[in-house]
Amino acid sequence: MNRSLLLVICDFLLLSLLALARFDEPADQAPEAEQAIEQDAQANQDLIDVLKMSLDAEQENRADLSTELKETQEELEARAKALAEREAKLEESQQNAEQLAAEKARLEEQRATLALANEAAEAERARLAEQSEAARQKLAEAERDRIELAKSLAEVKETAATSTERLRAIQSELEAKAAAVEKLDEERQRLASEVKTAELEKQTLSTQLEVSRTEARTAAERLEVAQRDIEITRREKASMQQTTQTLAEGVGALAESTDQIREEVKRAQPLSLNTIFDRYQKNKVRITFDAKESGVFGSSTEQYSLDTVLVRDGASVYALIPASKTPFRKSGLLGVTGIIRFGSRAGRFDSVGSLSADPRILALRLSESFPANWGVTAFNLAKEPLKYPQAILVNDQGKYGEVGFKIVPAHPEYLDMDSSIFNELFGEFSPREGDLVFSQTGDLIGMMVNGQFAVIAPSANLSAKLSLGDSFSAALVKAYQQRVQANAQLLPPDLR
Known part of the structure; x- marks a missing residue:
């Protein structure tokens, strides 16, 4: 019940009691007493009515107060929950702030490290650029060497083909020269036989000259003819000797070329x-x-x-x-x-x-x-x-x-x-x-x-x-x- 309302009711009751109280000797006033009792009863009834109304009002106030109290309690719980959440968020924010401070310190350290690494990377990049330039130059030199080697390889292949054709030509020439040598050998033997025959004829003519001195005039022409024949034979013999010498030189050169060919063929043969x-x-x-x-x-x-x-x-x-x-x-x-x-x-x-x-x-x-x-x-x-x-x-x-x-x-x-x-x-x-x-x-x-x-x-x-x-x-x-x-x-x- 509201305190102010209770005080008002108490004051009202107190005044009512004071108004009804009689401090003098009672007299023979029965009707007035009854009337007073009736008035007192009426006043009590009025008081009871007022008290009922006050009670009803108080109950309504209590219901309102209960509702307000419940709403206030819910609001306080909501505020407490919000406050707890805010404190949790504040604590989390504080932890985050500490983590951010640590992260900031770490990032500052990393930034310093990265700055040093960046300087080293710049130096390394400069060095790599120099190496790249040197490598590019070496690559160009290697490319030129490769082109020269390719040209040399082509020349070697061409030389190999030429050497094969040359070997075949030399073999053919060798066979032809061998046949020519054989033919010249037969010609030399024939000329040697003719020279021998001429020598025999010369000896016979000399003998006949000694025997037939007395027949000089008649044999003079025959002697002159024999001398001419001898001169021709001598010339033919000298020509044959020169031909034989030339042939010997050709055979020697051919033999030397043959040895070279044999050596090349021997070198070209696979070994075990x-x-x-x-x-x-x-x-x-x-x-x-x-x-x-x-x-x-x-x-x-x-x-x-x-x-x-x-x-x-x-x-x-x-x-x-x-x-x-x-x-x-x-x-x-x-x-x-x-x-x-x-x-x-x-x-x-x-x-x-x-x-x-x-x-x-x-x-x-x-x-x-x-x-x-x-x-x-x-x-x-x-x-x-x-x-x-x-x-x-x-x-x-x-x-x-x-x-x-x-x-x-x-x-x-x-x-x-x-x-x-x-x-x-x-x-x-x-x-x-x-x-x-x-x-x-x-x-x-x-x-x-x-x-x-x-x-x-x-x-x-x-x-x-x-x-x-x-x-x-x-x-x-x-x-x-x-x-x-x-x-x-x-x-x-x-x-x-």
Whole structure:
């Protein structure tokens, strides 16, 4: 119930009681008393009515208050829920702010790192641009070399066809000259017989002259005729001797040409695998590199050895060396010395070069007199490497075999070896980098650059030079390694 309403009712009751109360002695006023009682009852009834109305109003107020209280409670719960959600969001926002601060710090660190990386990338891009320009120039040089090699190949093929026609023509000429020699021999025998007959006649005439001195006049004419005949015979004999000498000179030249033809035919004849391998075994040389390398615990010395052969190309003599069996593929070299051995002889060399056709193959250039001074035979460089469809491979472990090959159209300086057939025929012996490739005539074609492809050894055209011994230069080794990497980028994956 409302407090103000309760106070009003209490005041009303109190005033009503005070108005009805009598403080004097009661008198004989029964009617007034009854009337007063009636009025009091009426007043009580009015009071009860007022109280009922107040109660009803209070109940309505209580219902309204209950509704308002319920709505207020719901509103408070909603506000509490909203406040809880706001506090959760505030806490989440605070956590997000902390995460954002950490993320910002991390991003700042990454930005600094990226700035340094960007500077390094710019420097690397500049370096790569220089390398790309150098590679482009080398590619242009390689393209020019390829065009020259293609021209040389065409000239070689044309020369081979011309040599075949020339051989046939020489054989025909040889047969014709042999027939002419036989005919001239018969003519010489006939003239010799006639000279002998003339000599006999001369002797007979001399005898008759001595016997018939007395018949000089009658025999003078016969003597003059005989003298003329003798003069003619002498002239014919001198002419025959000159013809015989000319014929002998022609036969000598023909014999010399025949020997040359026989030598060319002999060189063009295929040799057996055992013959080629026997020549390799008897003439192989030992190449040794002593390398001083830097390491984690200081410097160390390593030795690299391999067997190879000497190659002769005109006046040039050199030995092919696979770079994979040398120290020049490693970093941290402090010094390298080289020694070549054959039998009991040994000597130092002060430099090696790399083939311009493929820098993975090194070459040791020697003097023209080296093979003769050391008693070793140098293999000839194959002038027609594509003449036969098969080649002979020899490795430094004493294994050898025959394998077919074909030229690589996009890179004619390389040969694609049929290693699958090779493996099937010869078991564990499979081609690998550094194997020597010979033609069936025993001439050197080139060297394997990996397990499938071989490079054709051109004329001793060396590009880079690596100094050894006291003149060793780590900068030249690094430049050579960069050249190998740049050349690998220019080749297809299977040729690398």
